[in-house]
Amino acid sequence: MEQRAKTRTGEVMDAIRRKIAGRALSPGEKLPSIRRFADIMGVSPSTVVEAYDRLAADGVIRARPGSGFYVSGGAPPLAVAAVEPRLDRAIDPFWVSRQSLDAGAGMLKPGCGWLPADWMPQAAIRRALRHLARADDSVLADYGGARGSFALRRLLARQFADEGLAVGPDQILLTLSGTQAIDLICRFLLRPGDTALVDDPGYFNFQALLRAHQVRIVGVPYTPTGPDPALFAQALEQHRPRLYITNSALHNPTGATLSPQTAHTLLNAAAAHDLVVVEDDIFAGFEPTPSPRLAALDGLTRVIRIGSFSKTLSASIRCGYIAARPDWLEALVDLQVATNFGGPSPVATEIIVAALSDGSYRKHLDGLHRRLARARREAAGKLDMLGVRPWLTPRGGPHLWCRLPDGRDAAAVARAALRDSLILAPGNVFSVSQSADGFMRFNVAQMENPRVYEALGRILAAPPVAEGAGEDAGDHASRLTAPAPASA
């Protein structure tokens, strides 16, 4: 027994040493709390206490009284970081994004929200880069205009005109990303303590963003044809939200499409309660045929349209946009100057204009639609064999919102999957009400490797593991709203 405890202490010590060597823990970084690390390693807290004490004696880590243990300082080795999955991260709205963004090369990412790089129009991007290498000096080294590239705004205005939305290029502001577009709008319209409405389930980062703005978040249950109109009206009545953020074209995570009736009803309710609607059109390129758009119905009176190019062109070349009423847009331009000294890189917008204007882009989109439809069928078939069933079959896009079999807890499955180098998107990260614990969002474009299904099958076949309580919920998010004091 003592021997076994010693071995376990050694295992914990080895795990910490590996994290430090692999730079998953940096000099000066705080180690996980003893309780949390005991949970992660499946050992008793006293084993972790002993391991931490011995590592401190070795000088590998050091204790700060009343604060915890920290990795010792000293000039760190300048080796290439071996990124490891962060097993100790809480299942919160940051869970999927941080895991997906920082995934190492060996990780599979059915939980991430974008396409593999080789599904993107690589040839067009490379042509754009070679073209850019011969551009004017000012494109390569000067700031762009405060609204960003006129050529790209004109191109967007033409796209909008095609959907019946008459917007001049000056009513468009280019931003650094789709997310930053919404962030600017939140800065403009929201104050701490205001209320904002999101879909439930809905895109997890809307929650993370709204929390950063210290607003109350209210979720409206999402149906296969949009938010439930009666509950939407009730939420407006009861909570008087200032803003509603939603996806158009294909809803994230469900892949559902807004019906014309729901769109019309929502806008009437919004008008009656003086609600501003942000329509995130980021999935437009995935649509095989057009669906109702709030911005087009409303004519940008109270709807603000945002979007980006990261889903069907490149997530690396960062750029988003806002189309809004001229008076609002002018204030948003100033806010972007104040907070970012202007818009996206002229280098980025040149590449985007070139790639979008490249004759091959329409063909690329058609190819994507076919490839995604095939991948969707295949993934749905294989998931079905595991008892994992989609809530609905989307018209396009990479997402399948699925119910897990046998009341399995998606967070527990996602945690187990991480140990198998699999990043999943458990339902509750999308749910303000935390009512989607039996759901999981899958990205069919990231599931071509059979290892995905092998690992999922193994995890779902094993009996459920009891989860350590108190790790999920809001303790992580609260860090954003209650910053560390400036103590030395």
Add this chain to the structure above:
Amino acid sequence: MEQRAKTRTGEVMDAIRRKIAGRALSPGEKLPSIRRFADIMGVSPSTVVEAYDRLAADGVIRARPGSGFYVSGGAPPLAVAAVEPRLDRAIDPFWVSRQSLDAGAGMLKPGCGWLPADWMPQAAIRRALRHLARADDSVLADYGGARGSFALRRLLARQFADEGLAVGPDQILLTLSGTQAIDLICRFLLRPGDTALVDDPGYFNFQALLRAHQVRIVGVPYTPTGPDPALFAQALEQHRPRLYITNSALHNPTGATLSPQTAHTLLNAAAAHDLVVVEDDIFAGFEPTPSPRLAALDGLTRVIRIGSFSKTLSASIRCGYIAARPDWLEALVDLQVATNFGGPSPVATEIIVAALSDGSYRKHLDGLHRRLARARREAAGKLDMLGVRPWLTPRGGPHLWCRLPDGRDAAAVARAALRDSLILAPGNVFSVSQSADGFMRFNVAQMENPRVYEALGRILAAPPVAEGAGEDAGDHASRLTAPAPASA
């Protein structure tokens, strides 16, 4: 007399029509108030009233009762925008940035804060782009890691080590710009109603940014060796600020250098009052020899280092960074995920790493230092002939902070210069206390065209024009903190 009034009305109407045709006023955009436009055009308010009424009768603009006049809607022409200087903009912290960013090709910009594009390392950037056209798919189309390019963070960590600041790559977060770096820090540390300290004079966009965070701004008078230590201590005592934002290397706008004594004294005062200091190192590349750095003295205990590559590499390829305590940095990473879904474009960071690692970069900097020293001597000599004298001679960088002759008002000179297609940076945009109306910041790298001195000479030789009161000050900035209501 009646004939003359008619002509004037026609002139005002023509001016509005030109603005609309040139897209300086967009469909739906609000026209300047009658009083303001009367001031700008040098006509009586009744002339403007008549002009607006007649344009409204023509359908060119329309009145909204109780609100003012707006440009009529309708699908705007998709022609290339002819950018015009905005004569009606208030002289506030946005004045220089918006004018400089949106300057048309014919404008000269001695007031802007960056180098002409052909002073930048164009050959290295073009080599980097050609190289990038052959990069891995994932660099061209995938999101980067949440902290951004490891290669660039390692390169920065090595630079920091050279100045005696031991920081691991994981203690560095890449951001979308230097300004966005400060914005993230403000989000993390400040709450509406907090107080922040800036230099007076100091970089105007610090004011714009802090106003967007709805904090009180207190200025500390800047001396040739840094902020006045006694007044700095007094401001801490009296206002209990949470944050102080300043430039290292070469202060903006004065070009002054912090002395070792002042640096040491400031940090002691900061420690005594639990103040966090943001050191903006954006001008580091302009320094011929190193000067004291707060971050290096403090070891990143309460100092946060930020910077970017826009001054000596490229303002187009947008990227900044933050180096901070590990616990703060981790929260900043989450905030950047929430508000921008991660960091800068991998495309951007690849170009920057390649250009900085290019053997030619050190030589480029040496060349810049020589070229700037020569330009500084020449500009100082020519300005001297006009009676414009620098407050001090900076050790490097493009800026000369100059006193105008004969008590001339810098805002009036800057307004007059705009009519001559010259963008200037009048002193008070840099001054929280509005006490720098006799000063002007010049950028010697933007003054090679003799037209700059001809126009300046003409304006300074003419008798001062009385300025319309009430246009400057904070009415513009207040738009950011009191957003338009969501009325249809």
